[in-house]
Amino acid sequence: MSDALHSARTRAALPQRAGAGFKPLHAEGVFDSDHEVSWFEIHPENYMGEGGPMLALLETLRARYPLSIHGVGLSIGGARDLDRAHLKRLRGLIDRFQPGLFSEHLAWSTHEDAYFNDLLPLPYTRQTLERVCDHIDETQEALGRRMLLENPSTYVIFETSEMEETEFLAEIARRTGCGLLLDVNNVFVSATNHGWSAEDYLDRFPVGLVGEVHLAGHKEVTLADGARLLIDSHDRTVSDPVWALYGRLLDRTGPLPTLIEWDADVPPFSVLAGEAAAANRFLERASAEDPAPLRLAAGGRHG
Amino acid sequence: MAEPLEQRFSSALLDPRAAIPAGIRRADGGDPAFAFAVYRNNVAVSLVETLAAGFPAVRALLGEARFKAVALDFVRREPPRSPVLLRYGATFPQALGAREDLAAIPFLADLAALEWARIEAHHAADAAPAAIADLAVLGEAALGAARLTLHPSVRLVRSRFPIVTIHAIETGGIERPRHRIDLGTGQDALVVRPGMRVAVHPLSEGLGAFVEALVWGAPLGDALEAGINEDASFDASGALQLVFSAGAVEGVEQGEQDA
């Protein structure tokens, strides 16, 4: 419906303020209350029907706010060829809703014909590097724009890995020209699970390529043998150590568009808005302290 | 290396008895099987939740624990083929119907088919419904050959069981009746979303055959006959009122007339 309206829409850049993951049930709070959430992010897979209330609501959202599209289903880290039909659907949504950013994950989720609905880990080898770079080239080509790639949260490590995750991500960005999405909670979760230093990870991360930051809550579980593991659960407020890492990051980069993610046990919108307000205080401080942030590489376009 | 790793990873994700992939470990040196279980759990829980959200009446009928077991079995046998999970579950009704341990609930597959029809209608293309005036302008002689193009959201579920009533009871749309409902009364369901809300219209005998003929693209005259063949007292005017007032017709096409 109304293609003429869509064609008039142009890309709206994400402000260097806090955004939030959009939940249709929050529509009332989003549209009717004063809040500090300046932009919203969606998972495109939830809006890939032909029509209906989900897409209608997204139209309303996009008419009022800049949007980020954050894919969960492309399986960029998978051995399988990318799903061309899925790329085409993504292109359709991107052309229609003109998001400020499109991002995906350094992970795989599809094998042969099965889609697992989880972000699965991959070893960091020369072979997987080639594959991920090919897939990102193909994605950026198919979508006609630059994408951001997100660092994962992981629960196991691979004996075959030859590179550090930061090194792997930096090399992908160098070869493909893609930007990076830095999920600070993922850094903390993986670092804790694998005995790394989260601070070292951040210090080694190519922060000049970061176009967006994610913040979320995690939970701690006890494994069957009594060991403790952090799970990237997105079901609670951002933890204090993650806020501290976020502050450390912004000291280096200056303000960056920052998303509050909350995907399970979703509270009223006011709680997300409160987290966004907390992120905005960090961003305002960073903005005051660092007038010349390292953002040259992050805002560019592909091609 | 990577191919076989993913192969083993995938098999172990869906089969809790399968060995975990070689080559993964935990930094603390502990058994990686316990950490791998997190992935296995994520996959199982998220896909079972997807089915639970899509099939609330089946869930209510089976109860939480039984639904989870049945859904998990389905997830393991027929994992999604696409990352677009709003299309996951099309074959769940058939799978439920094929389970011998659920044979005591003979209407379960039809009830699930109705829930799937609602999901499809929810995400179907938007279109403005036609008015009956679009049909009334055709000359008398043209009516029999005319074809009603149905709204893209239209789905028809035909059942020997009163599935519309059962669905309403199990999703809380109507109160649970004090008496037992008569399972011998079949109900066909016309599912349609003319605007933003999915509606389910129970169809009396004859109407189901009429709408089914329209779904197959039959001319109006043939659809009418299909209705009369199923129910001699078929009310053609009532049938037309229903499909137009439900917003189930998107357009009227003039067919080839008899010479």
Add this chain to the structure above:
Amino acid sequence: MTITTRRAASTAILAGAVATAAAALAAVPTPASAQAQERCYGIALAGANDCGGHGNATCAGTSTVDYQGNAWKLVEAGTCVQYGSETDMTNAFYLPEGRMGSLEPLERDLPQG
């Protein structure tokens, strides 16, 4: 031959049926188009509100109480107040125990705790 006879019979029935149906529906407005919607509070079933109802886990329904007064659903414009007006349990506008749809948030059926 048979076909022609049948056609003739159905043409006659149809002509009458279309005329009757058109007259009956003349007083009724055509179904609302995709654009015209309004928010209607207190009519959504738990987990069945317009969160897609079905999809990636990130879109899980959070309305955990049936007919939750502060959860809304998009309905065709003008129809919200009809919710609760029907006593026929199979009618789409039926709501149990005298509940009514509302264009404003309601205090009833809020989740506990």
